[in-house]
Amino acid sequence: MKKTAVHAELSDKQIRFGIKSAYPFRRFLNKYEKEGFLTFWYPWYYVSVTVQMDTYLKKGMAYKDLVAVDCLRPIRERVTSYPEIHSSGVMKGIVPDLKITEKDADDEAIDLMKGIVLSRNKLLKDYELSADNCRLFYLKTFVVKLKNRPPQDWLYIDEHFQAAAKLSLRPEVLSYIQKENVDY
Amino acid sequence: MDELSIGAWAWFWLVFFIVGTLGIGVYAMTKTKTDEDFAVARKSYGPYILVLALASTIASGATFMGIPGLAYDKGFPALWYPAIYPIGIYIGLILSVQLIKRAGDAFRSNSLPEFLGQRFDSDFLRVGFALLSLLLIYYVTAQVVAAATAFEVMLGVDYQWGVIVTVIVIGIYITIGGSHADILTDAFQGGLMLLIALLITVMFFLGTGTEGGAAGINAAIGAQDASLTWDNYFSAGDPIFGSLWLVILMFIAHLPFAMNPHIGNKAFALKDSAQLRKFLIMAIPIGSILGFAVLGGLHARALIGPELRPDAAIPALFVELFPPALAGFLGIAILSAIISTADGLFVSIAVIFSNDLYRKTFSHKIHPNKSQKEVEKTALNISRGATILTVFAAMWLAWNPPDFLAILLWIGVGGIMSGAAGPLVIGSIWRRSTKAGAISSFLVGVVSYAAMWLVIGWQNPFGAAGVCVILASVVMVVVSLVTEPMPEDKLNEIFSPVRK
Numbered sequence: 001m002k003k004t005a006v007h008a009e010l011s012d013k014q015i016r017f018g019i020k021s022a023y024p025f026r027r028f029l030n031k032y033e034k035e036g037f038l039t040f041w042y043p044w045y046y047v048s049v050t051v052q053m054d055t056y057l058k059k060g061m062a063y064k065d066l067v068a069v070d071c072l073r074p075i076r077e078r079v080t081s082y083p084e085i086h087s088s089g090v091m092k093g094i095v096p097d098l099k100i101t102e103k104d105a106d107d108e109a110i111d112l113m114k115g116i117v118l119s120r121n122k123l124l125k126d127y128e129l130s131a132d133n134c135r136l137f138y139l140k141t142f143v144v145k146l147k148n149r150p151p152q153d154w155l156y157i158d159e160h161f162q163a164a165a166k167l168s169l170r171p172e173v174l175s176y177i178q179k180e181n182v183d184y
Numbered sequence: 185m186d187e188l189s190i191g192a193w194a195w196f197w198l199v200f201f202i203v204g205t206l207g208i209g210v211y212a213m214t215k216t217k218t219d220e221d222f223a224v225a226r227k228s229y230g231p232y233i234l235v236l237a238l239a240s241t242i243a244s245g246a247t248f249m250g251i252p253g254l255a256y257d258k259g260f261p262a263l264w265y266p267a268i269y270p271i272g273i274y275i276g277l278i279l280s281v282q283l284i285k286r287a288g289d290a291f292r293s294n295s296l297p298e299f300l301g302q303r304f305d306s307d308f309l310r311v312g313f314a315l316l317s318l319l320l321i322y323y324v325t326a327q328v329v330a331a332a333t334a335f336e337v338m339l340g341v342d343y344q345w346g347v348i349v350t351v352i353v354i355g356i357y358i359t360i361g362g363s364h365a366d367i368l369t370d371a372f373q374g375g376l377m378l379l380i381a382l383l384i385t386v387m388f389f390l391g392t393g394t395e396g397g398a399a400g401i402n403a404a405i406g407a408q409d410a411s412l413t414w415d416n417y418f419s420a421g422d423p424i425f426g427s428l429w430l431v432i433l434m435f436i437a438h439l440p441f442a443m444n445p446h447i448g449n450k451a452f453a454l455k456d457s458a459q460l461r462k463f464l465i466m467a468i469p470i471g472s473i474l475g476f477a478v479l480g481g482l483h484a485r486a487l488i489g490p491e492l493r494p495d496a497a498i499p500a501l502f503v504e505l506f507p508p509a510l511a512g513f514l515g516i517a518i519l520s521a522i523i524s525t526a527d528g529l530f531v532s533i534a535v536i537f538s539n540d541l542y543r544k545t546f547s548h549k550i551h552p553n554k555s556q557k558e559v560e561k562t563a564l565n566i567s568r569g570a571t572i573l574t575v576f577a578a579m580w581l582a583w584n585p586p587d588f589l590a591i592l593l594w595i596g597v598g599g600i601m602s603g604a605a606g607p608l609v610i611g612s613i614w615r616r617s618t619k620a621g622a623i624s625s626f627l628v629g630v631v632s633y634a635a636m637w638l639v640i641g642w643q644n645p646f647g648a649a650g651v652c653v654i655l656a657s658v659v660m661v662v663v664s665l666v667t668e669p670m671p672e673d674k675l676n677e678i679f680s681p682v683r684k
Binding site: 070071072073074075099100124168169170171172 | 683
């Protein structure tokens with residue numbers, strides 16, 4: 001399995017966006033300030049799925065789709081492309097253990113596409129789905145420590161999926177933060 | 185060409201529309217290298233396309249015919265409606281869509297009834313909400329009535345023939361319903377409706393066809409009936425616009441509107457959760473602009489007088505103000521929007537039968553020995569049968585048109601709102617909601633709404649839904665507080681899921 005580290009940078013603008021997203025009603029008070037941050041390498045499987053289908057209007061159609069499967073949460077996303085790799089190399093920071101295998105990721109990707117193909121195609125006659133080329137990506141995300149706030153209130157910022165949340169809403173990240181004795 | 189009548193132009197544009205729609209379908213089948221566009225009916229959309237799709241789904245026959253019809257009949261007090269409903273709908277959407285999208289992704293929900301069953305771990309709620317959603321048939325009927333009315337006014341065909349032509353056109357839509365056609369028509373129609381709503385708004389403020397702008401329209405309406413002018417904030421004694429209290433109820437009734445299965449489903453089509461913010465920010469102004477189509481009802485009243493059937497106000501206004509070619513085109517453009525909404529509703533109803541009732545609930549009881557593949561094949565057949573059944577049911581209900589489309593539509597929507605308010609909206613934002621609270625709230629909402637119609641006979645669907653939404657919400661909170669909270673593990677699975 002090839003592991004690919006996808007780098008990103010953390011800017012002040014992103015931190016402001018994160019605070020705004022996680023605390024929409026408190027940002028005016030400028031109450032929270034950054035005290036430090038650490039890097040969390042978030043693992044995602046990217047699975048290519050081949051969809052073959054016959055409809056009542058046309059037979060023998062086939063195409064490839066792409067699904068990202070979250071390795072720590074039961075989340076699947078249909079995506080348009082692989083993450084853009086700026087550079088790859090040593091992953092400094094927290095690298096969590098994978099909670100699923102490559103086979104699990106394949107199954108999840110097929111399950112997602114099956115739901116889409118079945119529920120959204122009006123004239124489907126027959127279909128076949130298969131997964132191939134499962135790739136593991138570690139996306140660089142950030143945990144921002146906020147002054148005088150407990151870890152539950154810290155920010156989690158994922159630049160790739162443009163997600164920002166309090167750590168209390170991302171328990172899969174929080175558990176690693178509490179487990180690791182990280183120096184900021 | 186100038187000698188052609190409005191009816192002839194409307195027929196021309198109708199043929200153009202049907203040929204165009206078929207053309208899009210054929211294009212979709214032959215165009216792609218990979219077949220992806222046809223294969224996946226709604227590929228992952230970005231927020232721009234989805235906002236237009238959402239707007240064209242929410243704004244339907246009621247937006248361009250039913251609501252302007254109310255304004256045509258009830259005058260300026262009806263303006264409360266466009267002022268209130270987009271705010272209600274989109275606040276409700278903002279409150280609950282994030283959780284529904286997140287948890288829907290996590291739980292692989294294909295529909296809102298399925299999500300509801302998972303949220304509260306309850307088969308009863310899934311089946312109950314699925315059965316309740318069958319009231320969408322009234323929504324479909326309202327679209328067929330709207331389209332047939334447009335045919336009647338624009339094309340001069342008998343109303344009943346209009347119903348038949350509508351159903352045939354919808355049939356064509358469904359048959360060619362490949363994905364690319366869906367994408368193109370949804371986005372295109374959303375954009376077109378936006379332009380038409382803007383056109384109606386500009387014409388109203390310019391007072392086209394009258395002297396003195398909007399004030400001229402007000403004066404012309406006042407000459408017909410002084411109680412309809414803008415000096416009247418409320419329409420005394422009216423069951424819908426009679427008082428501030430009724431208007432507040434209207435606002436409350438619309439809060440859970442986005443929880444209608446065919447609308448809430450749009451959230452599942454977003455490419456990823458990160459786009460929700462942009463999606464919601466754009467959805468509010470665009471939805472509000474569409475609401476201003478109501479001004480056309482006032483404009484028609486000022487120009488044409490009180491003799492029209494209210495739902496025909498906008499088509500009649502176009503006929504009055506524009507040259508035949510343009511009026512015919514605008515009428516058919518609205519018609520196509522109505523039909524595309526109906527098309528989406530048919531699919532939603534089919535999903536209720538095939539997914540929520542058969543696949544998720546009854547398949548393992550009635551077909552215990554069938555393989556997964558066989559079950560899915562049966563589900564597909566059920567989906568097709570349900571679509572055909574719905575078409576005929578809507579045709580039957582639409583045969584004798586009611587006075588007000590908006591009210592017909594709300595018989596169904598109000599019931600769904602009343603049942604959904606507690607479990608879906610409060611359940612989405614309040615972690616402490618319990619299964620007992622959700623079931624009680626659902627039952628109270630549905631039963632009280634039925635009582636409002638059948639026992640009390642209150643002729644204000646917004647008011648009835650508003651009262652029932654309040655009642656159901658109170659029941660949700662009170663019962664949840666006095667019953668055991670749901671297990672923390674289960675709540676985490678929904679609000680912040682983690683792989684075990």
